[in-house]
Amino acid sequence: MRIKGSRVVVTGGAGFIGSHLVHELLARGAEHVTVVDSLRYGDLANLGSLDRVRLVKHEIGWSDAAELAGAVDGADYVFHLAAEKHNQSKDSPARVIQSNVAGTLSLYELAVRAGVKKIVFSSSLYAYGRYVGGPMVETERCEPRTVYGVSKLTGEHLLAYTGEVSKLPYVVLRYFFIYGPKQFAGMGYKSVIIKSCERLLAGEAPVVFGDGEQALDYVYVDDAVDATIRAMESDVSGEVVNVASGTPVKVKDLVGAIVKASGKAIEPTSGPADWTAGSNRYGSPDKAAAVLGFRAKTSLTEGLAKTYAWVAAQGK
Numbered sequence: 001m002r003i004k005g006s007r008v009v010v011t012g013g014a015g016f017i018g019s020h021l022v023h024e025l026l027a028r029g030a031e032h033v034t035v036v037d038s039l040r041y042g043d044l045a046n047l048g049s050l051d052r053v054r055l056v057k058h059e060i061g062w063s064d065a066a067e068l069a070g071a072v073d074g075a076d077y078v079f080h081l082a083a084e085k086h087n088q089s090k091d092s093p094a095r096v097i098q099s100n101v102a103g104t105l106s107l108y109e110l111a112v113r114a115g116v117k118k119i120v121f122s123s124s125l126y127a128y129g130r131y132v133g134g135p136m137v138e139t140e141r142c143e144p145r146t147v148y149g150v151s152k153l154t155g156e157h158l159l160a161y162t163g164e165v166s167k168l169p170y171v172v173l174r175y176f177f178i179y180g181p182k183q184f185a186g187m188g189y190k191s192v193i194i195k196s197c198e199r200l201l202a203g204e205a206p207v208v209f210g211d212g213e214q215a216l217d218y219v220y221v222d223d224a225v226d227a228t229i230r231a232m233e234s235d236v237s238g239e240v241v242n243v244a245s246g247t248p249v250k251v252k253d254l255v256g257a258i259v260k261a262s263g264k265a266i267e268p269t270s271g272p273a274d275w276t277a278g279s280n281r282y283g284s285p286d287k288a289a290a291v292l293g294f295r296a297k298t299s300l301t302e303g304l305a306k307t308y309a310w311v312a313a314q315g316k
C-alpha cells in the first residue's frame with residue numbers, strides 16, 4: 001500500500017484531523033484526494049485552495065447514497081474520519097447512530113463494491129468507556145458508556161465484519177485526545193486547550209476545573225496523522241491500535257504548560273469540579289510501536305506552542 005500515486009478518499013476531510021491528513025497525503029504524493037464532508041462542523045477554509053482535491057458535500061447516513069458511491073468510485077484507499085462526536089451525542093443519540101453506525105456501514109459496503117484496497121477507520125478512546133485506572137490496552141474488554149462510544153465501537157465491529165466477508169484489509173485506530181491548530185473550528189464546543197489559549201490572549205486567567213488532578217492523554221495532530229498514514233501504508237490488517245502518547249497529563253499541569261507557551265504572567269484560576277473529576281484516561285502506546293513503528297514524537301511544549309500561535313493568528 002503506497003500513498004504516492006494513489007487515489008484517496010478522506011471522509012471528514014474538512015474537519016480538524018481530516019484536513020491535516022489531506023495536506024499530508026498530498027505532500028506525500030497522493031495523486032488525488034476526494035474529501036467527503038457534510039460541512040456541518042468542518043470548514044472548507046481548513047483545506048485552503050488545493051490542487052488534486054475534490055470536495056463531495058455529502059452527509060454520510062443521510063444524503064443520497066449514489067453521491068457517496070460516486071465519491072469512492074475509483075479510489076484505492078478510504079480514510080474514514082467523518083463522525084458525530086461526543087459533545088453532540090448527548091443531545092441527539094439517534095443522529096449519532098444514523099451517521100456513525102448506519103452511515104459507516106453504507107460507506108464500507110460502497111468501498112467494497114468500488115474495489116477499494118484498504119480502509120483505515122478513526123475510532124476513539126471512548127470505545128473503551130473507562131475513565132479511571134491504568135493504561136487502556138487494545139486487548140481489554142470495551143464497555144462504552146456513551147452513545148458516541150457505542151457508535152465508535154460498532155463502527156469497529158462493522159469494519160471487522162466487512163473485512164472478514166469481503167477480504168478487505170483494514171485497520172482501526174483508537175485516537176486519544178488529539179490537539180493542535182484548526183481544532184473544533186466552527187464548533188460550539190472547544191477543548192480546554194483552545195479555551196485556555198483564547199482566555200490568555202484576551203488577558204484572562206485560564207480555568208482549571210476541580211482539583212486539576214484529572215489526567216488525559218494528549219497527542220499532537222501531526223503525530224496522529226503520521227500514525228494514520230502508517231496504518232494505511234503498512235501491511236498490517238485486522239488490527240485495532242491506540243494512537244496515544246502513553247503519558248497521562250494532569251489538567252493543572254496542562255494549563256500551566258499553556259500559560260508557559262503564552263509567555264504571559266497570568267496565574268490560572270480554579271472553577272467548580274466538572275464531570276471529568278477524578279478521571280485518568282490514557283492509552284498504552286506499545287502496540288502502535290510494535291505493529292506500526294509509531295510513537296508520538298511532538299513534546300507537549302512544542303505542540304502547545306504551535307497551537308497557541310495558531311489561536312493567536314486567528315484573532316489577527
Ligand SMILES: NC(=O)c1ccc[n+]([C@@H]2O[C@H](COP(=O)([O-])OP(=O)(O)OC[C@H]3O[C@@H](n4cnc5c(N)ncnc54)[C@H](O)[C@@H]3O)[C@@H](O)[C@H]2O)c1
Binds near residue numbers: 015037
Ligand atoms: N479530536 C479528537 O481528539 C478525537 C479523539 C478520538 C477520536 N476522534 C475521531 O477522529 C475523527 C475526526 O475528528 P475531528 O476531531 O477531526 O472532528 P471534526 O468534527 O473536526 O471533523 C469531523 C468532520 O466530519 C464531518 N462530518 C460529521 N458527520 C458527517 C457525516 N455524517 N457525513 C459527512 N461528514 C460528516 C464534519 O463536518 C467535520 O468536518 C472522528 O471520527 C472522531 O470521532 C477524534
